[in-house]
Structures are given as structure tokens and as C-alpha cells.
Amino acid sequence: MSVPEIGQSLPRTEDERFLTGQGNYIDDINLDGQAHAVVVRSTHAHARINAIDVAQALALDGVLLVVTPDDWKKEGFGPMPTKTAIRKGKNDMDLAEPPRHCLAMDKVRYVGEPVALVVAETAAIAIEAAELVDIDYVSLDVVVDPKKALIDGAPQLWDDIANNLCLDFELGDAAATQAAFDKADHVVTLEVFNNRVTAVPIEPRGAVASYSPETDSYLLYNATQNVHANRDTFAESVLGIEKEKLHHIAPDVGGGFGVKNGAYPEPPLILYASKRLGRAVKWINTRSESFVGDTHGRGQDSTVELALNKDGKFIALRTTTIGAIGAFCWTVGPFTPTGGSARTQGGPYGFEAMYYQAKAVFTNTHPMDPYRGAGRPEGSFQIERVVEKAARELGFDPVELRRLNLIPRDALPLKTPMGLDVDCGDFPEVFERTLKLSDRAGFDARLAASREKRLRRGFAIAPYLECTGGGPKEFAGVTFVENGTVDLAVGSQSTGMGHETAMPQILAANLGLPFDDIRYHQADTDKTPIGGGHGGSRNLEVGGSAVLQAAGEVIEKGKVLAAHIFETTPEKITFEDGAFAEPGTNHSMTMREIIDASFDPLTLPDGMEPGGLNVGSTFERGIISVPNGCHAAEVEVDPETGKINIDGYWVVDDFGTIINPMLADGQVMGGVAQGIGQALMEEAYYEEDTGQLVTGSLIDYALPRADDIPNMVLAFYEDAPTAKNPLGVKGAGEAGCCGAPPAVVNAVLDALKDYGIENISMPLTPEKVWRAIHAKG
Amino acid sequence: MPELTMTVNGKQVTGSVEGRTLLVQFLRDSLALTGTHVGCDTSQCGACVVHVDGKPVKSCTMLALQADGRDVLTIEGLAKGGELHPMQEAFRENHGLQCGFCTPGMVMASVALVQENPDPSEEEVRHGLEGNLCRCTGYQNIVKSILSAAKVMRG
Numbered sequence: 001m002s003v004p005e006i007g008q009s010l011p012r013t014e015d016e017r018f019l020t021g022q023g024n025y026i027d028d029i030n031l032d033g034q035a036h037a038v039v040v041r042s043t044h045a046h047a048r049i050n051a052i053d054v055a056q057a058l059a060l061d062g063v064l065l066v067v068t069p070d071d072w073k074k075e076g077f078g079p080m081p082t083k084t085a086i087r088k089g090k091n092d093m094d095l096a097e098p099p100r101h102c103l104a105m106d107k108v109r110y111v112g113e114p115v116a117l118v119v120a121e122t123a124a125i126a127i128e129a130a131e132l133v134d135i136d137y138v139s140l141d142v143v144v145d146p147k148k149a150l151i152d153g154a155p156q157l158w159d160d161i162a163n164n165l166c167l168d169f170e171l172g173d174a175a176a177t178q179a180a181f182d183k184a185d186h187v188v189t190l191e192v193f194n195n196r197v198t199a200v201p202i203e204p205r206g207a208v209a210s211y212s213p214e215t216d217s218y219l220l221y222n223a224t225q226n227v228h229a230n231r232d233t234f235a236e237s238v239l240g241i242e243k244e245k246l247h248h249i250a251p252d253v254g255g256g257f258g259v260k261n262g263a264y265p266e267p268p269l270i271l272y273a274s275k276r277l278g279r280a281v282k283w284i285n286t287r288s289e290s291f292v293g294d295t296h297g298r299g300q301d302s303t304v305e306l307a308l309n310k311d312g313k314f315i316a317l318r319t320t321t322i323g324a325i326g327a328f329c330w331t332v333g334p335f336t337p338t339g340g341s342a343r344t345q346g347g348p349y350g351f352e353a354m355y356y357q358a359k360a361v362f363t364n365t366h367p368m369d370p371y372r373g374a375g376r377p378e379g380s381f382q383i384e385r386v387v388e389k390a391a392r393e394l395g396f397d398p399v400e401l402r403r404l405n406l407i408p409r410d411a412l413p414l415k416t417p418m419g420l421d422v423d424c425g426d427f428p429e430v431f432e433r434t435l436k437l438s439d440r441a442g443f444d445a446r447l448a449a450s451r452e453k454r455l456r457r458g459f460a461i462a463p464y465l466e467c468t469g470g471g472p473k474e475f476a477g478v479t480f481v482e483n484g485t486v487d488l489a490v491g492s493q494s495t496g497m498g499h500e501t502a503m504p505q506i507l508a509a510n511l512g513l514p515f516d517d518i519r520y521h522q523a524d525t526d527k528t529p530i531g532g533g534h535g536g537s538r539n540l541e542v543g544g545s546a547v548l549q550a551a552g553e554v555i556e557k558g559k560v561l562a563a564h565i566f567e568t569t570p571e572k573i574t575f576e577d578g579a580f581a582e583p584g585t586n587h588s589m590t591m592r593e594i595i596d597a598s599f600d601p602l603t604l605p606d607g608m609e610p611g612g613l614n615v616g617s618t619f620e621r622g623i624i625s626v627p628n629g630c631h632a633a634e635v636e637v638d639p640e641t642g643k644i645n646i647d648g649y650w651v652v653d654d655f656g657t658i659i660n661p662m663l664a665d666g667q668v669m670g671g672v673a674q675g676i677g678q679a680l681m682e683e684a685y686y687e688e689d690t691g692q693l694v695t696g697s698l699i700d701y702a703l704p705r706a707d708d709i710p711n712m713v714l715a716f717y718e719d720a721p722t723a724k725n726p727l728g729v730k731g732a733g734e735a736g737c738c739g740a741p742p743a744v745v746n747a748v749l750d751a752l753k754d755y756g757i758e759n760i761s762m763p764l765t766p767e768k769v770w771r772a773i774h775a776k777g
Numbered sequence: 778m779p780e781l782t783m784t785v786n787g788k789q790v791t792g793s794v795e796g797r798t799l800l801v802q803f804l805r806d807s808l809a810l811t812g813t814h815v816g817c818d819t820s821q822c823g824a825c826v827v828h829v830d831g832k833p834v835k836s837c838t839m840l841a842l843q844a845d846g847r848d849v850l851t852i853e854g855l856a857k858g859g860e861l862h863p864m865q866e867a868f869r870e871n872h873g874l875q876c877g878f879c880t881p882g883m884v885m886a887s888v889a890l891v892q893e894n895p896d897p898s899e900e901e902v903r904h905g906l907e908g909n910l911c912r913c914t915g916y917q918n919i920v921k922s923i924l925s926a927a928k929v930m931r932g
Contacts, residue, residue, distance in 0.1 A: 011869060018877025019865040021812015021852035025878060028811035124797070202816040202824055202912050203878040254814070254878025255912050287817035496876025496913050662872045666914060670875065673915030698821035698910070706906035706916040711899075736915075 003578060004505045004515045009662035012501040013520070014252075014494075023252045026206040026223040031280035034208065035064050037270050038126035039283070040116040040133045041292060042108035045144070045364040045691020046155060047137035049106055049115065057118060057132040062125040064277055066133060067117040067269055069103040075272070077102070078237050080263045082329035083229070086339040089168040090357075096161045098362075100328040102238060102265035108137070109157050109327035110366050111692055112292025117269045119281055142691040146324040146361035147301060157327055157362045164362040166325055169338035170355070172345075172417055177355035180316030184307035188390040193761040194378045196299035196324065196684045197677070198291065199371050200703055201495070203254020205294065206284035207267045211275040217245040218271050224248075225256040225495055226533030227523050229471075233263040239271065243525075246271070250523035256495035257674070258370035259294050261535050262331030291696040296684045297371025299324040300337050300358075300378050304386040312396050314405045317346050319382055321358035326367030333368045334360040340375020340469075345418050347383045348427040348465040348628055349405040354417035364691040366684075370535060372674055373734040376466040377741060384462045384742030388749065389758065398746075399435065399461060406431055406463065420467060421623050424720040427630075430652050431463050434630035437713055438650040446634070446647070456637045457647075458751025462743040463630040468541050468621075468731040471532025476546035477616040478507065478554055482599045484592075486513065489521040491531020492543030497733065498663040499539055503547050505660060506727070510551035512578015512591045530618065537627065537731030540659060545725045546619035553615040558594045561612070564605035565589065565597060625722050627730040629653035631672070631739030633747040639755075642770030644680060644748055646710040653735055654717040657728035664732045665714050671736015672712055677704040678737065679744040680764050702763075781845040785810070786854025794841045800834075801825045803841035804851060812852040812881045816910070823909030826882035826889075827851045833889035835882075835908070852881035855888070863929040864888045864922070873922035875913030883909050883919060891927045899924065 004010050017023050054066040079099035087095045099105075104113045116133050120126035141155040148154055149164040157164055181187060207222040218241075224230055231248040235241050253260060270281040285293055300323045307316040323337020342356040387405075391398040407414070409426040416422060443459060450457035479487040488507050494500060504518035521527045532538060559573040562580035566573070566587040574581050581588040589597070597603045598613045634648035651668055658664050681702035685694045695701040721728025741762065748764055749757060757772045778793040785808060792807045804810045804827070815837055816824035825836045828850040855862045864887050867873065874880040883906075890897065890905040897905065902923050903916070911919060 012872070014877065015869045015874060016861070018874055018880050019852075019861065019868055019884065020856055021810065021881050023812070023877050023880075025811075025814070027805075027815065124795075200912055201876065201878070202822055202910060203814070203876070204816065252877065254816075255876040257912070287819065287822070496878075498875070666872050666875055666918065669915035669917050670913045671915075674912070697819050698817045699819050703821075703910055703912070704916075705910065706920060707900075707903040709916050711917055711920075712915070 002514060003512050004509050006506065006509050006659055008660065010501055010505050010515065010660055012498050014500045025203055025252050025254050026208065026221060027284050029208050029221050029251060031208055031210050034280035034282045035119050035121060035277060036123040036126045037117055037119045037273060037281050037283040038123065038130045039114045039266060040118060040130045041289065042104060042111055042113040042115050044108050044137050044139060045111050045142045046140040047108050048140060049104065049108060050136035050138055052116060053134040056134065057129040060125065060129045060132060062121040063118065063129045064121065065119040065273055067273055069105050072101060072103050077239060080233050080237055082331060082333065084329065084332040084335040086169060086335050090170050093168055095167045095334060096165065097329050098158045098161065100330070102268050110364050112366055114265050117273060119273050119277065142364045142689065144363050144365050144686040144688055144691050146322045146363050149361050149363050150359065157364065161362065166329065166360040166362055167334050167338060168359050170357040171342040172355035173353055174355045176353040177316045177318050180353045181307045181318065184315055185310035186308045186394055188306045188386060188393055190304050190386045190389045192302045192304055192382050192385050194298045194300040194381055195678060195762045196296050197371065197682045198294055198296045198684050199257035199259035201255025201257060201259060204285040204287055204290045205260060205264065207270055208280060208282045209267065209270040209274040210280035217247065219247045220267055220271060221249050221251055222267050223253050223260060224250050225253065225260040225493055225535065227525050228491065228531040229533065230263045231525050234268045234271065238268040248525045250493060253495040256534055257372045258297065258374060258535060260495065261533065262295060262369045288697045291701060292366060292693055295330055295369035296326070296366050297368060297374070298378060298678065299368060300341065302382055304382045306386045306390055308390060312401050312404050314349055314351055316353045317351055317383065318355045319345060323358050323360050324363050324365060324368060325360045326365045327362060328367045330367035330369045332370060336368060336370060336375045341378045343418055343420050344376050344379045344466050345383065346416060347380055348407055348463050349383065350407045350411065351417055356418065365686050372671065373737050374469070376734065377675065377738045380464045380466065380738040381742050384746060388460065388746045402461065402463060403431065420626065422626050423722055423724060425628050425654050426717065426720060427463060427628060430628065430630050430654055430717050433715065433717065434461060434632050434650055434652045437652065437715060438632040438634065438648060450636050456639060456751040457634065458747045458749065459634045460743050460746030460750055461630065461632040462739050462746065464735065464738040465626060465628040466735060466738045467626050468538055468624045469536025470538035472542065472621045473530060473618055474532055474542040474546040475528045475530045475616065475618050476543065476550040477528060478550050479614050480595050480598065480611055484517065486518050487521060488518050488547065489527040490543045490547060491528040492539045493523045493534045495534055497539065497667065502540065502660050502663055503544065506544055506547045507551055510548060511554060537733035540727060540729040541625055541725050541731050542619060542621050544659065544727050544729060546617055548726050549619050550615050550617035553617055554613050557613045557615065558591065560605060561594055561598055561608065562589055565603055621725060623724050625724050625730040627653065627655050627732065627735050629735060629739065631743040633743040635744065635747040635751055637748060637751045637769060639773050642766035642773065644764060644769065646676065646744065649710045649712040651712060651739065652715045652717055654720055654730065655732045656721040656730035658716050658718055659729065664716065667732040668714055668736045669712055671734060672740045673704055673709045675737035675740025676709060676744055679741040679762055681708065683763050779842060781842055783844050783846060784848045786851060796842065798841045799837055800839045800841045800844050801836035804836060810851050810853050814878055814881055816878060821910065822879065823886055824879050824882040826885040826909065828885060828889060833886050852885060855884065862888065864926040867922040867926035867929065871918050871922040871925060873914065873919045879909065879911045883911060887923045891923065891930050895927060895931050897927060
């Protein structure tokens with residue numbers, strides 16, 4: 001294959017493997033002599049553990065070991081700490097962080113919490129034995145609603161944490177915001193509920209662990225998105241060993257979306273079991289276990305207040321949120337409803353003042369951690385829903401009201417009242433392009449056609465602005481192999497996004513090498529010294545920039561070698577179109593020739609060893625990037641059934657430079673589908689009195705299927721690459737689910753406007769829509 | 778344990794299984810054909826779809842013994858002589874996959890869909906995929922892949 005270009009839709013390297021059944025996912029890994037583990041999970045949402053009797057389980061033929069909380073105490077293993085960046089609240093309040101052990105200590109606090117681990121010769125025996133572990137629970141009162149959990153007298157999850165309050169957070173200027181509200185002509189207030197959902201990557205989580213007594217070290221294969229950070233937690237915080245003693249590898253990972261980012265309890269449990277048994281141990285979750293054993297996301301109740309002048313100009317925004325975080329802080333759980341939702345408040349609109357406050361609250365539910373967007377989709381939903389309400393309540397055209405308030409291009413760069421650094425973009429242009437794509441002129445005809453069918457039709461446009469996140473540093477290592485291949489190892493991680501293609505594309509394009517020459521490596525703590533894994537749409541921004549930086553360092557070394565061969569000095573060497581040359585002479589060598597020469601000891605300058613072009617480069621982001629764009633949706637609603645059909649969907653995104661448009665499109669499509677799922681179908685719903693997860697299987701939890709998702713028309717605005725990173729990229733992974741929920745929900749409410757329906761809380765199931773219509777007669 | 782014999786990807790295989798062993802477990806654990814995936818426990822996701830006597834079957838919902846004497850085709854047997862099947866090629870060309878986990882079942886279901894209905898409309902394709910879940914792609918490029926493969930398969 002030839003030298004690729006930036007901006008080319010290069011087909012994916014990983015596809016042939018995945019399409020022929022040769023992918024290597026966690027359940028495909030089997031180590032010699034492995035035993036099988038099953039987690040015994042709490043069936044109670046809140047209970048004291050009186051006793052755990054493992055006798056019957058151990059008596060079953062083929063059972064090897066039952067790990068209990070007593071083993072954990074005896075070993076002195078530590079809890080897994082939260083790594084949230086937000087640790088301080090109002091009045092210097094410290095984050096309340098209860099200890100999170102791998103097994104429930106004395107009490108269980110949510111359904112699905114691991115209580116014991118059974119290890120047996122086969123998975124089938126382990127499942128049977130898990131049923132035989134007899135746990136004597138004493139039930140306690142349960143609280144699943146974070147608003148109720150804050151009230152005096154509510155069930156207390158933690159003895160030393162009053163009112164279940166983890167953190168009382170604020171950002172912005174409360175006094176300036178109040179002053180702006182005082183002088184406003186209009187104040188529009190809306191209660192916004194952002195439904196609790198879960199990511200449901202199609203591959204359930206799992207891991208395989210082994211222990212080597214010879215080296216006193218562990219090997220862990222794990223379906224995770226973050227091998228380095230989780231290695232540190234498992235090794236240093238839990239097992240109390242040096243991190244170098246744990247080799248952590250993620251094989252092909254079948255989707256993540258944030259839910260595989262965090263440190264989960266099962267890997268340390270099987271690491272421990274593998275040492276105790278002297279055998280490899282494998283554990284794979286079932287799907288039903290995933291619902292009660294994977295982190296959830298969103299789950300915010302907010303009051304959003306918008307202050308406007310009489311001409312419709314926005315002046316201030318105030319959001320007050322109660323965010324569920326479940327029973328523990330998990331890995332970064334408290335971040336999402338606090339800092340995660342605060343930073344992008346107000347979206348792409350201009351404000352004089354903003355104030356955001358949020359209480360992160362413990363409840364008897366599975367802990368929360370990032371799910372695609374982690375706070376930004378919630379922020380985007382808050383502003384777009386209140387703007388839509390303001391337009392209706394005050395008699396403005398929703399399109400005109402948005403147009404009036406978008407931050408103009410010449411106002412950039414600016415810092416929002418939330419402190420977000422918005423450097424570049426053209427929000428009005430992106431908005432107008434989206435409107436144009438969505439064929440407003442044809443709407444009346446489509447509306448008439450819908451009416452003929454006794455259907456309602458509605459439209460909404462939803463500009464969004466979000467930001468990147470995740471670890472600020474990334475490493476890229478380039479190693480040249482004498483036979484001609486180039487090994488590229490990066491510490492960020494693909495769980496389906498196509499890094500195996502995009503990252504070699506960047507390296508090959510910059511070094512002028514054929515794409516097929518590059519072999520990509522990721523997600524292995526032995527392959528890169530550091531790594532930030534996946535999350536926060538960070539890969540191209542941080543990882544891609546590390547690759548670009550590494551390519552630059554290779555070129556600099558290549559110039560030294562070329563200068564030595566040409567008998568001149570490196571400053572005189574140029575590198576263009578894949579060749580080193582000395583202008584004014586006929587000296588020229590291709591990158592390939594220089595690589596070959598770098599293995600010939602006779603051609604090397606002093607101080608350069610064979611293979612001397614190798615580099616290991618760390619890039620650190622200064623300021624997070626600001627992806628932005630605009631979604632629009634047109635829907636039909638059948639008032640007889642409440643069924644919603646998304647009839648048109650349009651997106652224009654500003655992701656800065658587009659490296660591989662095909663992959664960027666794929667990110668948008670997948671994000672929009674997840675946003676539509678949240679808007680119309682999905683909810684992780686807990687029963688109030690018992691804390692049981694009602695939507696605990698794929699029969700009950702409605703995941704979008706092919707006929708639930710429309711075709712989308714996508715376009716990119718590429719005229720504003722950011723200067724915050726050398727690639728000019730802004731991040732593409734999470735934008736889709738920022739724009740989709742408000743676009744869809746507002747379009748449905750537009751379709752139903754004749755019924756006077758002000759709000760329907762997500763998910764907008766046919767039943768809820770039908771009830772809303774019929775309640776209004 | 779009962780013995781069974783079946784043809785898998787054109788080769789005769791024999792094995793002994795427990796009565797409760799599922800077809801997908803036999804394929805994955807006994808034959809090491811790990812391309813067929815398990816994504817759920819309620820027959821919802823379709824990651825485990827294989828063909829049995831030419832019909833698409835969720836191999837997590839069929840006992841291995843029920844496949845005794847039958848002809849089974851898995852994702853590993855779809856490409857012939859190093860050439861991808863037109864459906865596999867179409868998924869690759871149209872970015873019809875991301876993480877790849879649903880892909881084997883999706884491709885096997887899609888091949889059966891087009892064999893059953895060689896010239897499907899977009900709506901028929903979307904409806905025909907009701908037994909298969911994908912969380913990455915938003916389905917748009919899967920549908921595009923299938924429509925494009927159908928054209929090639931019709932010749």
C-alpha cells in the first residue's frame with residue numbers, strides 16, 4: 001500500500017481480523033490449567049451480612065476455593081481509591097470517600113455488590129457452587145432516589161457520612177449570577193431529569209489472571225480501557241505489591257464507552273485466587289451480571305434557570321443538580337455531576353454570568369462512573385431544553401432565539417463564565433449549515449403529509465459544545481525492526497474506534513512510509529511506560545499528538561544520519577515527501593533508505609547505535625479542546641400509540657482537523673445512536689422500596705435496534721483546527737450523545753405542541769408519550 | 778457423556794458433550810472456534826449467530842446435541858480460499874463494524890438475510906436485523922454494507 005494522507009478514509013487494519021472470527025477478545029483467551037471463577041453478588045440493596053457459610057459450596061466436587069471478605073481482611077488488602085479530579089466542594093468541604101473494597105465488608109449497599117468469589121474446575125461447577133454460598137443477610141431500609149437520600153431520617157449508607165452527601169460542589173459566580181437574574185426581564189425555569197443508563201458494550205467484562213512463583217509476579221488479561229491506571233490501583237492500592245510485578249494487558253476489547261475505564265473488583269479477586277491456587281483463573285461476566293455489576297451513567301435531577309432580556313438575549317444561567325453516584329465513589333464517579341457537567345454549561349451561547357451547583361449523593365444503587373460524555377451530554381440537555389422552553393413560553397421562534405444567542409466567531413477566543421477556554425470555531429456558521437442540510441423549506445409539505453396520516457410532525461435544532469478530558473499525557477514509541485516493519489506503541493487505547501488504523505496513518509503520513517509497514521501496539525503495560533487508555537475523546541488529541549511528535553523526533557534523528565552520510569551538517573538537511581535531501585546537491589535518501597542505513601554499523605555517526613532512529617516520546621496537553629457542532633432532528637409521532645419515528649437527522653461537527661473521515665463518521669453515528677437510545681428507550685430503573693434493578697437484562701433494558709435508529713446526514717466544519725495540539729484535532733468520540741437527546745426530545749415536544757405538553761422525562765417511551773397526550777385530552 | 782458428530786465449516790467433527798452443553802460452547806470450547814461470540818444470556822444480542830443447515834441460528838439457544846448430524850457454518854468458514862465473502866468485504870468497505878464483537882453474528886445473520894431475500898429494501902434490512910444488537914455503529918453502515926453486499930451477491 002502507498003503512503004497514506006491525513007484526511008484519507010483509509011480502510012481499517014483490524015477489520016479483516018474481526019470479520020473472519022480471528023479477533024482475540026477476553027473470552028477467547030485460555031491459559032494452561034486455568035480454573036474458572038464466578039462472583040457471588042448481593043441480592044440485597046442494603047443489608048448487614050450476619051454470616052457467610054461456604055461449607056456446602058466447598059463440598060461440591062470440583063470446587064477449588066471460595067474467597068470471602070474474611071480472606072480479604074486477613075490479607076490486609078486495601079481499598080480502591082477514587083481518582084476524581086474534583087475533591088473539594090463549597091466552603092472547602094472535602095469529598096467524602098468511603099473505602100471501596102473488592103468484597104463487601106460487613107454490609108452490602110447495592111444489588112450486585114460482590115460478596116464472595118467461587119473458583120472451580122469448570123465455569124458450570126462454579127455457577128452451581130455460587131448458588132450454594134449461604135449468606136445470612138439482615139435487611140436494612142433502602143434509598144435509591146438521591147433527592148430522598150439527602151433528607152434527614154433517610155436510610156444512611158455510611159455511618160460517618162451525614163445525609164449521604166458525598167460532595168456539595170459549586171462553580172461560577174453566585175452573586176454576579178443573582179445580580180443578572182435580578183435585572184432580567186424574563187426568567188424561565190425548567191426541571192430536567194437525565195435518566196440513569198448503562199453503556200452495554202456487546203462484550204461483557206472479563207479477565208484471566210495467572211501468578212508466577214518464580215518471579216513472584218502476575219499476568220492479567222483484562223477487558224479494560226485503561227491498563228496503566230488500573231494496574232496501579234490493583235497492584236499498589238489493593239494487593240500491596242510493586243506495580244512492576246503486575247503485567248496488565250487488554251486484548252481486543254468489544255466496546256467500552258467509559259464503562260470499562262474504571263477499576264473493578266473482579267480482577268484483584270482472581271489475581272489473589274490465582275496465587276492461592278497456583279493456577280490461572282478466568283472470570284467472564286454474564287450479560288445479566290453486567291447490568292448489576294457494571295457502572296451506570298447520567299442520573300441527574302436538575303433545576304435550570306435561564307435569565308433573558310426582553311429582546312431574547314440570554315444574560316445568565318443557573319443550574320442546580322442532584323447527581324446520583326451510587327453506593328461508592330468508584331473510580332471517578334463524583335466527577336460527572338460536578339466538574340463534568342459544570343464546565344460546558346451554557347453550550348455555545350454567550351452569557352454574562354453562570355452559576356452551577358451540584359450535590360453528589362450516595363444511594364443504594366450501582367456506583368456511577370463515566371459513560372460516553374460524562375457530564376457534557378447532561379449539560380447540553382439542560383441548556384437546550386430550557387432554551388426550547390423559553391422560546392415557547394416567551395413567544396420566540398426557537399431557531400431565531402438560538403441564532404440570536406450563539407457566540408459570534410469574532411468573539412473567540414474567550415473564556416466562558418465556567419472557565420472553559422473556547423479558542424476557535426464558528427458556531428453561527430455550523431448552525432446555518434445544519435439548518436440548510438435539514439431542508440427547512442420542505443418542512444411544510446412534510447408536515448402536511450404527516451397530517452394526512454393523522455401523525456404529528458416536529459423539528460428541533462440543537463447546537464452543542466463539549467470538551468475533551470481524560471489523562472493529559474500520552475506516550476508514543478517508535479521502534480524500527482531490521483526486516484522493515486516499524487512498531488508503533490501508544491498508551492491510549494481503542495475499544496473499537498480504529499486506532500490501529502488512524503495512529504499508523506498519522507505516523508506513516510508524516511514519515512512518508514507505506515501504511516502497511518507499521519505494526520500497532522496498545523494496551524500493554526510492558527509496551528509503553530505510561531498510558532492514559534481510553535476516555536474523554538482524548539486519543540487523537542493526546543495520543544495522536546504524541547505520534548506526531550514522535551515522527552518529528554524520528555525525522556530529526558534521520559537528519560543527523562543523513563548529514564553524516566552526505567558529509568554535511570544536520571541543519572542543511574531537509575525532509576520532504578518522505579526523503580532526506582541536501583538542497584543544492586544531488587544528495588537524497590528516502591526514509592526507507594535511512595532506516596536501512598541506521599542498521600548498518602558502518603554508516604552510523606558517533607553516538608548512534610544500530611536502530612538509532614527509535615524514539616519514545618511523551619506529549620502533554622496544555623488545555624482541553626472544545627469540539628462543537630449542531631444536530632437537528634425531525635420526528636413523526638403517532639398520537640394513537642405514542643410511537644415516535646425519527647424521520648430525519650442531520651449533524652454538522654467541528655472536530656478540528658479530520659484525520660480519517662470514515663472513522664469520524666462512525667464515531668458520530670454511534671454516539672447519536674446512544675443518544676437516541678437514552679432519549680427514547682433506555683433506563684436503568686431501580687424499584688424504590690427494594691433497590692432491585694428492574695431493567696436488569698436485555699429483555700428489560702431497551703437497547704436500540706436497527707429499526708430504531710434513522711439514517712443520519714453528516715458533515716464536518718473543518719475551517720477551525722485548534723492550536724491547542726499540533727494535530728489541530730478537537731476530539732470526536734462523545735459529541736454524538738451530547739447533541740442527540742436534546743434534538744430528539746425537543747423535536748418530539750415540538751410535534752406535540754398543540755397538546756400543550758411542556759415536558760416528558762426521558763426516556764420518551766410510547767407509553768409515556770401516549771399518557772402525556774391523553775392526560776391533556 | 779453423549780457423543781456427537783457434525784459438519785463444521787465443511788469438516789466432519791466429533792466430540793462428547795454434556796447434555797446441557799450449548800452449541801456455542803461446543804464451538805468455542807471444544808473446537809476452539811472463538812469467532813462466534815456470547816454477548817448476552819437471553820437470546821437478545823445475536824453475537825452468536827451461526828448457520829445450521831443453511832439457516833441462521835442463535836447458537837446460545839441450541840444444545841450442541843441438537844446439532845448432531847447437521848451442517849454448521851461459522852464466521853471462520855465464510856471466507857473461501859483467502860477471499861472474503863462479499864458480505865465481509867462490504868462490511869470492511871463501508872465501515873460496518875467498530876469493536877468487532879457483534880460482527881461475526883451480524884455478518885452471519887446478514888448473509889442469511891440476503892440469501893432469503895436477495896434484493897431487500899432498507900426497511901427490510903433494518904427489520905431483518907431485529908435479532909442482532911450493535912452498540913458501536915448506530916447500524917447505518919451495517920445497513921449500507923448489507924445493501925451493497927446484496928447487490929454483489931445477486932451478481
